[in-house]
Amino acid sequence: MDIIVPHSWLKDYLKTTAKPERIAECFSLCGPSVERIQKSGDDTLYTIEVTTNRVDTSSVYGLAREAAAILPRFEIKASLQPVKVQANQPLTKSVDYLNVVVDHELCSRFTTVLIKDVKIGKSPDWMQDRLKKVGSRPINNIVDVSNYLMFEVGQPVHMFDYDKIKDHKMILRESKKGEGITTLDGKSHELPGGDIVIEDGSGNLIDLAGIMGGKNSAVDENTKNVLLFVQTYNSARIRKTSMTLAQRSDAASLFEKGLDPELVETTIRRGIDLLTELCLAKPENQILDLYPTPYKEKEITTTLSFIQSRLGVPINKPMVQDILISLGFKVRWHANNMSVSVPSWRANEVNLQEDILEEVARLYGYFNLPSKIMSGEIPEKPQGQPFDFEMKIKQLLKGWGGVEVYTCSLVSENKVDISGKPSWVLKLRNPLGADTEYLRLSLSPSLVAAKRQNLGQEPFFLFEMSNVYLPTRGQLPEEKMMLGGVFAGFTYQQAKGIVEAVLQELRISAKFTPSDTKGFNPNQRLEISCKNLNLGQFGILEQDRSIYFEFDVEALQKSGFLNPTYKPIPKYPGQIEDITFSFPTNTRLGEVIHSIKNSDNQIANVELVDSFENSHTFRVTYQDPEKTLTNKEVKKIREKIIMKIEKKFTAHVK
Template identity: 30%
Template sequence: MKFTIDWLKNYVDLDGLLPEELTDKLTMLGLEVEGMTTLFEELADVKVARILEAVPHPNADTLQLCKVAVGDEQYEIVCGAPNARAGLLTPVALSGTVLPGNFKIKKSKVRGVVSNGMLCSEKELGLSEESDGIMELPENLQHGDSFIHAMGLSDIQIEVDLTPNRADCASVIGIAREVAGFRGTALKLPLENGAISRQSEEFSVEIEAPDLCPRYAGRLIRNVTIGPSPWWLQRRLISIGLRPINNVVDVTNFVMMEYGQPLHAFDFDTLEGGKIIVRTPRSDELNFVTLDEKERKLDPEMLMICDAKHPVAVAGIMGGMNSEVSETTTNILLESACFNDISIRRTARKLNLASDASYRFERGVDPEGTINAMNRAVQLLLELAGGSCPESEGIDAYPGRKPAKTLALHIQRCNELNGIELSRAQIASMLESIGIHCENPDEETLLVTPPSFRVDIERQADLVEEVARLYGYDRIPVSLPTVNLSYPEQDPARLLRLETSDIFARLGFSEAINYSFSSSDHLDMMNLTADDPRRKQVELLNPLNEEQSAMRTMLIPGLLENVGRNIRFQKTSLKLFEIGKVFTPTEENLQPVENTRLAGVLSGNIYGEFDPLYHKQRNVDIFDAKGCIEYLLQALRLNTTAADNIVSFEILQEKEPFVESGRHLSLFSDKKVIGSLGKLSDDVVKSFGIKQQVYFFDIDFDILCSLTALPKSFSPLPVYPSVKRDIALVVADNVSAGELLQSVRESREKLIEHSEIFDIFKGGKIPEGYKSVALSITYRSPSKTLTEKNVEKAHSKIVKTLTDTFGGQFREA
């Protein structure tokens, strides 16, 4: 919707209101201003000139040499316009002026005569698409004045982006009503409310589709003279981008923009039978030529305006060529109607035909405003086109009249929804400022009657929104809603399970998900003794098959079944893990105890089957299984002496019955066995149809979840250099290398940054029954560069600790 400030001033007082303040206020009222443009700035240098003389050009038959006065100066200008004559006032663009289209006027010779500028037509000034000569200005102007100021073109155009529900603001009066509301001033209307009190006998109106046309009114104006509109009317249309056509069409466009009510003028003498029939097209009327000279393919449900024989307009969108007002028209029938918004919207989309009229009908026009807009147009037509029209005579067909509805607005509810505190009187005052009638039945309620032009107000929520809008969205305090946004607590065991799965995936493992049902034969295949508690299973009353007859008590058998199946499919290098439930029966008719365990198997080439180019073939061993668990413990921060429950590895004499002797380790936490790892015995893997070595690990995952890990912490990168020292210790064979390393780590020497075993050697000069274990220890201080004295003191302490604890003979490696 476009309007200008000068046009708006006709309906509301704008004294003291700056354009920027107006646009800001409209935006905060929900009428978003898309742009504000100063009009015709490109014509700022054009002046008013008077032609003093106009004589034929000495060297051209169609040109004239004009002497013009522009204020105190006189210029000679060559002009080819046929209407150039002495005494005429016209716009002039002197040398140096730039006209629309970046056309710069220069002093030049035309057929040997110097021309100092150009006398301009409406087309050259961008005011019209066509012109027959230079523009003729009113005689009351003063030459030398600025053209745009003299002609009233100095104005500011404002464009508002309307939401679909604000059809009432698709007019200058609608915008003025909003401005009058926030300024607390009266709205000035061109006409008071009128009505058609006398039925015309010169034409008739029949509505065959009242559901699509609630109201249709018309008035007949005879003996009009078609011609150009006066400048003030042209100026209004030009200022909002509409092209002036003639006085009749210009009046209908002007009133449409003024009131928001589209109008249409028919050449009455072209209407067969002097009738208007509002109906849908018949089967032989589905082709229709509109005013843009295009043939339209109609649908049977489209609403048409017809005379006694055929359609003459697409209702609410565009008239037809067969009833167009032309230069020879003398009698016009003026239409002002209200059409069904959905019908107009569908028709416009199907025909791909949008117009200013359809834009308003699609959103809904005021059904009670049709007569006021028509009477305003009649007033202007009688003034500008002559003719005669009996006062208050016409036809007003109104089959769709609806009673005014009243809505109850509860004050407390309105304030709660808007987050503000307003009294009943304040709310009533704001609503009445924009024409919404209010009554006060009690202290807590307003009875509100929306005006007919507010077709969007249908319920209490719409009124609440109106109050917020009128109060000012920018004035409503901002506060967060009192909503419980707490996030449900996550199960730590579930999070640890997800983290463990990610860790093993990073190690190259694939996760297996096996059934919780297993075969009782698995217990014999795993060499379990008769008194092993894992032989007690929960038997199923109705098993699917013999292979799934009991609830499992171990995860390893299921993983070995997976290994055997993969090998049969020639996948011989495997790393699988599973986190799942095992079940231990209790008393009869009671639920079994469910315990979560973590188990995994490794077999074949440690690097996989498809990496021979970068790695040598090496089968997995017990250290690979141990390394996987160490990596897991390190990632979970459970393998450090700073943790509350450190997990350690030990070799026990007692071993699992399915493990090969001398190739197994037990996992301890707080002196309690929580799992084991090692090499499965050959007879066990053969019972599962496997002919290669398989290593495993099996941990009680519930206990692992119960351990307290060291909190995450950050350590800055070291800035001081480190010092590395090696130690070689000859110890008895029954002393494990891990015990030496663990002793170093438990010494709590502050300067030790890292320690590791890099060699274990037997034979040579090493006595029988002994071995040499070599350790590398890295020392570093976080606060200074270490001296030899610092390192020697710390290193001697470690040497003494190992000597006292394990005996043996030390030598520098």
């Protein structure tokens, strides 16, 4: 959460001569981060990021308190000026102007005062000016005082029109499921139940406490008497209601982080002062304050050696003590053990000795620490990690001209799988849009889209290695690392060559089996496997007639054999010759080559070297490891081949 703080306002509570630029720098190094500073007339505005744990600094006063601790670390004089209040009405447990019943589990401190005879009008220029600078639109003096208090001290307040509260009675309780309230922004809510609400004497809900007041009790231009209302609410309840109803407000975002109940008294007195001054109003003589369990300082114990060892430098006792005291902590030492009392405004988030360490460390200054890589034992790398293998494949494809893409794994319904949307696919409950609603099952549609984007630049081939998410009942999906590739301007043979080359480089003796499946043209797809493990597929997609391949990377890794074994170089030269056959049209050359190779165990290699119409020339290598084959022996094998091929494929040798 970013807040804007004018330098002039900060100076109400911080006595220092430091320039805004310097304050911003010191803040960023030791405390809240100053995102930027900018001029506004003769004032300077700080934009400050307040982290969720430091709600105590989300106000002018809170930041002044922080600055007063930080600036002296840079040898800059600075001191905190208290919030001056004049209103001195006593706090009482009951008042005659309001009858209340409060569930303190929901509201640990309930404080209110009746302010009579308010004159509603514009607030003075100085207040309007400050509100505009912090980004709040001035409305009228009542609303402006509420906002001003929140920005100044960080405590949201609410103003009820006293005369709209039936019987001047309030019951602060938990809502029941289904109860309704219209908030002052005009929105009607059906409550989920368990929300903090206030009902008046007529049983109507008049406040969605801590989030927004009810429309039926809101201050308007005819309001005469107001209840100034300052509370500390149960932060988790506020958070839950605000998130469930999606009803966010500045007040809710402060209350949900847990506010300091001790801040309530200062706020209500400061509020009485401002309303008296600006609305010429008359406050009642008693402030109702129901606060059954006042804050008791909590203590955290730690040791000097813990601070020193975690910090990594031998910081001394006086410095630890100075730092903590400057931040409002109290320190008691017993030798090197310390008991640290936490101030009320830090009580919600300082719980552990690590929290104390953080306070010491940040004011000591992280920039003052030396830097040294840890020594110590080095963990052992787990076996079988896929990273090197994956990189090897990517390098291979790059070497053959592949261009790697990263496409989004979140896709639209029609890009989920190779052949449209299957029955079971994971879907987001809160997608950004329909084009990123599903967790894809295949890389293929994304790659085809990527190809289309580049038409006109052929030839090219794109590949991607990414997880697909396969649903698994009751479990996280199986995240399968897939390698996909799509070709443009490549012939089928060129593309297949790349697929074969990958397998060869990985030393996988893969089997290509023609087999049809949805998404591919009939008769134009091969299943690729090794032993009984399915490795992937290759073929021509129905979509755009794209030539596409995909592999299951883990299956490749399992089948791959990256450490080669040595085969002795043949002592005797092989004999090489070309044989040409003509075939009928529907012949699969893959099967022909397979058949030639299997005709005899002295055939070392068979390659297709030339094709013309239905004639295909194969280069056959004959080899015997023990001797040089004679022409007679080769002739015998050749005849075997010819007989087999002619018979099996109704072919004719040429």
